[in-house]
Amino acid sequence: MTSREASAHVVSALMGLGHMRAAYALRDCAGGALLIDGSPGFCSAKEIRLWDRIRALYYFLSRAEDIPLVGSLLLRAMHLAEGIPDYYPARDLSAPSSATALLRRLIEDGPMGSSLAKYVEGSALPVVNTFYASAIALDYRSRRKNNYLLICDSDFNRVWVAHDPRKSDVQYIAPAGKVKQRLLSYGVPEAHIHLTGFPLPKENLGPPGTLSVLRQDLFARLLRLDPYGQFFYLNGQFVEQCLGQSRPAAVPLEPLRILFAIGGSGAQSSHVVTILSSLKSRIMAGDVVVYLSAGIRGDICRLMKKYLEEAGLGSCEGKNIFLIYSSEIREYFDAFNAALRVVDILWTKPSELSFYCALGLPILMTDPIGPHEARNGRWLQDIHAGINPPGPLEYANEWLFDLLASGIFAEAAWDGFLKGRKTGTYKIEQLLATGRFDEGGSPPAR
Secondary structure, X not given: OOOOOOOOEEEEEOOOOHHHHHHHHOOOOOOOOOEEEOOOOOOOHHHHHHHHHHHHHHHHHHOHHHOOOOHHHHHHHHHHHOOOOOOOOOOOOOXXXXXXXXXXXXXXXXXXXXXXXXXXXXXXXXXXXXXXXXXXXXXXXXXXOOEEEEOOOOOOOHHHOOOOOOOOOOEEEEOOHHHHHHHHHOOOOHHHEEEOOOOOOHHHOOOOOOOHHHHHHHHHHHHHHOOOOHHHHHHHHHHHHHHOOOOOOOOOOOOEEEEEEOOOOOOOOOHHHHHHXXXXXXXXXXXXXXXXXXXXXXXXXXXXXXXXXXXXXXXXXXXXXXXXXOOOXXXXXXXXXXXXXXXXXXXXXXXXXXXXHHHOOOEEEOOOOOHHHHHHHHHHHHXXXXXXXXXXXXXXXXXXXXXXXXXXXXXXXXXXHHHOOOOHHHHHHHHHHHOOOOOOOOHHHO
């Protein structure tokens, strides 16, 4: 961890891994000391009980599709509660919703946000939150001018914005242009919106002026994702212009490296055994290397090991199959970020990891869970960085290699790099330190 002096309080919540992932990329701002709202040692017992109930409901609904008979009904109810209105026709959507009214009651009549407000009382440092309830509760309790809320999706429900946005002091950090458009429709003043990009791991970027780590990793990945030169035939000159390297005459074939990321709640873990069974012969032959991200929950890690045995691939663990797991969240994120540097495809539901396409990673999408992820998936497709499986998971051993041969994965990696915002971490650091940030930069450096 860094020993750098803190320039901000960074506050997250353990609701899955997405909000913590965003906070972890900003840990230098906090001098390495992240605050987790709703956690023991930080919050009162009354607050902890409230957060535990919210978290239990979140995890239950996130895995609703695995529940026989009633799963689809529960998912439908969740989708209605998290509903996101269409963009068109353009209209004023600033009126409070039932969700904002409920959150307001939890704050006004309950303990939510009281410990955070007490903790930062008297501190001049800005506060950046990665979960809406913390930011909105702090706004109600202290009305700070430097209270920031980082949006973690490409589109989102009205509950992410204060009950009365025109009277609120919350400052919003937007990861994409669509987010700014949505915030304006919800009534947030434009002066309160800061379009920086999503905070990506510095260790995957390199210095802000060069992004040398990202450029190096991306070029190596493009070579692996374009074994027959289809992508480079069309884009080689532009790649050389942006990355300073050209495709050599002879490119050795390497194993296809896939990272399958399971949600923090364990959602969609049942896909693993199907995918592994389909790819079994290619894994055993050394044509495919699989990284399985099991998060921070021991039960999910044990389940992954069980799936390895069921697929007859237990002996491949540590060779062509690697589990990314730690009960310590910082160790897990470090291992996950290290794996991102060497893998070729990120296979995941379109969560906050959608923004990782800016690292030059093609996103192979599983089904979204909830409206926010559905909108993330649409955003990925709009910028040509996300790919829906063209066939059933049982035949992944066939269509994966068809896509690879066509250069489609390489195209998605390149489009994500060009169109995604890469330097959000550095811009957010500038914003928190000075109240402003450098908005310039061409797409390859932005």
